[in-house]
Structures are given as structure tokens and as C-alpha cells.
């Protein structure tokens with residue numbers, strides 16, 4: 001059985017993927033940043049324990065290496081690299097900065113572009129005829145385009161074509177891979193994810209990204225200022241494309257199993273969830289009334305509404321969009337093996353509510369909290 005080499009291995013998506021690979025007896029090499037306080041090995045063990053409700057026991061199929069994405073040869077001696085990259089393997093590049101703010105531009109570009117170039121350098125040095133390079137990108141590398149985002153390469157564009165540097169960095173990174181494919185014959189694939197949420201069977205949600213970050217902020221405010229009504233600048237009919245982690249892992253496992261994988265795949269949900277439903281779900285779970293108002297002006301906001309608005313500086317740019325993603329190639333990846341009998345390709349409103357309920361239910365009670373959680377809808 002080939003081995004799977006993964007960087008950014010302790011991250012949310014990679015660690016869930018690794019968990020499944022180990023269940024299916026694959027040999028996995030995990031590349032993780034270590035620190036003085038906690039080793040790479042401990043970090044990986046901790047995250048796998050969290051996924052398995054503290055019941056994870058170390059597995060001899062998993063080897064963890066501490067690496068440095070921005071150093072030549074990952075800062076590793078040649079013998080260690082030869083040991084990692086020998087035999088038949090696939091390589092998955094997950095590591096990325098998911099920051100959005102302008103002042104993190106250098107970090108975003110350093111990690112998502114220079115880090116990728118370094119990773120490609122190490123990979124090409126050691127790849128053999130059967131190895132494949134999988135780059136984890138984002139469906140939001142579409143930027144501010146209208147219409148269908150196809151499973152093809154798009155040209156680099158100025159920052160004005162994107163919502164933030166994260167999106168732009170991923171577009172640039174995809175085109176670096178495109179050049180390696182065209183000029184060096186790199187055997188590479190691009191996987192673009194939309195917003196990855198929790199598990200749509202169990203509701204278990206261990207990410208605080210996107211809508212969960214929003215829920216966390218609202219939770220904290222709702223306990224400081226209970227039972228207030230806040231208006232937020234949101235189009236209730238606009239949508240979020242939310243893809244459950246178990247479906248993402250299912251797709252990733254197909255990329256491991258299938259020999260001829262399409263070059264670019266949009267791993268996105270077949271349907272999108274309206275903001276109205278997300279806001280109603282959040283309001284059901286905490287003592288707050290949320291009223292979406294499409295054209296709310298800053299000058300008209302109460303002090304509390306301004307606080308909410310500042311906290312939404314990231315989510316805000318994703319709140320009034322209705323994106324369309326092509327999934328023809330992803331459909332090919334799962335064709336003919338009964339995949340859709342095991343996984344729902346559409347994200348249900350109820351499962352998003354269940355994930356939010358799990359997430360909010362596991363948030364620590366805010367300090368000095370005067371309230372309990374609310375069970376009834378108020379919006």
C-alpha cells in the first residue's frame with residue numbers, strides 16, 4: 001500500500017483526513033510544526049485524540065516529523081528526507097495561512113506562495129513516476145467573479161478582483177502549480193474547498209471557522225448584553241456554501257484510491273444555505289434577537305450593533321454573495337461506486353442547525369455570565 005505524506009497535518013481538515021487514512025490502514029507521514037513548548041508529535045497526537053473523543057491510541061502506521069515550511073529542504077537533513085520520500089507515495093499540501101486581514105499580507109503570501117514553492121521544490125526533488133502532488137486550495141480563489149466558477153485554471157488578477165489577500169494568494173499558488181505542470185510535467189491536482197463545517201451525521205463540529213466564528217462572537221456578546229435585538233448588515237437571501245468535513249474526507253479518500261483523478265476539483269456543496277437560516281439558528285441558541293437589514297448604515301447603528309459589525313469585518317465580505325461552483329470533475333471522482341448512497345451531497349438546513357447547536361453547546365460559559373442558553377426561536 002502506498003504511503004500518504006501530508007503537510008499542515010495537524011490542521012482541521014488534514015487531521016480528519018489522516019484519521020480516516022489510519023482507519024483504512026494507510027501509512028501516513030505527517031509534517032507538523034513543532035515548538036519549544038510542544039513537539040510536533042505531541043501536537044499531532046493531541047489533535048487525533050480530540051477527533052476520537054480522547055480515545056486515540058498512537059498508531060504505528062503514523063510517523064510525525066517536525067518541519068519548517070519556509071526553510072530549504074524543510075530544515076531537514078537529506079537522510080531524513082530520503083526516508084520520508086522513499087517508495088510509492090502521494091503528497092498533500094494542506095499548510096496555509098487562513099488569515100484575511102490586510103496587515104497579515106506578508107504572512108499570507110509567505111505561507112501560501114513561498115511555502116508552496118518550497119514544498120514543490122522538496123517534492124520534485126524526491127518524487128518518482130507514480131507520485132502525485134495534491135494542492136489544497138479554496139473555492140473562494142474565484143474572487144469577486146459573477147457566474148459559474150469552473151474547474152479550470154484562471155489567470156492571476158489584481159487584488160481588486162478578490163475579497164482579500166488570502167483569496168489572491170491561493171489563485172497565485174494555483175498558477176504556480178499550473179506552470180510546474182506545463183514546464184516540468186508535474187503530476188499535480190488542485191482541490192478547491194468551500195467553507196468546511198462539522199460532521200453532518202453526528203453534528204460534531206470542531207472548527208471555529210466562518211459561521212462558527214460568527215456564532216462564537218454572538219455568543220459572547222449575547223451573554224454580555226442578554227436579550228438585546230441587534231440589526232446586522234446582511235442580505236438574508238444571500239447564501240453560504242458549506243461542506244461537511246465527513247464529505248470532504250470522503251472525497252479526499254477517493255483521490256487516494258482513484259488512479260486517474262481530474263486535475264482540478266471543486267469540493268463544494270450541491271446547494272447553499274441562506275443567511276436567514278444561519279442567523280435564525282444562531283438566535284435560537286442564545287439570548288439574542290438578530291435582524292438582518294440589507295442596507296444598514298454605520299451612522300444608524302447602536303453601539304452594540306457597531307460592536308457586532310466590527311467583529312464581522314472578515315465574515316462581512318462573505319455575507320452578501322451567491323456563488324455558483326462547477327462540480328463536474330468532482331462528480332467524476334465519485335462516479336460509479338455508490339458514493340452518494342453513503343454521503344449526502346446536499347447540505348441540509350437541519351444539519352447546519354445541529355452543528356451550530358453542538359458548537360455553541362461546547363463553548364465555555366463566558367466569564368461573569370448572567371444567562372443560560374436559550375432554546376426557542378426569537379427571530
Ligand SMILES: NC(=O)c1ccc[n+]([C@@H]2O[C@H](COP(=O)([O-])OP(=O)(O)OC[C@H]3O[C@@H](n4cnc5c(N)ncnc54)[C@H](OP(=O)(O)O)[C@@H]3O)[C@@H](O)[C@H]2O)c1
Nearest residue numbers: 008010011012013033069094095096111138193194195196
Ligand atoms: N477550513 C475551511 O473552511 C477551508 C476552506 C477552503 C480552503 N481551505 C484550505 O484547506 C487547508 C487546510 O485548512 P484548515 O481549515 O484545516 O486550516 P487549519 O486548521 O488552520 O490548518 C492550517 C495548517 O497549516 C499550517 N500552517 C500555517 N502556517 C504555516 C507555516 N508558516 N508553516 C507551516 N505550517 C503552517 C498550520 O500549522 P500550525 O498549527 O503550526 O499553525 C496548520 O497545520 C488550507 O490550505 C486552507 O486554505 C480550508
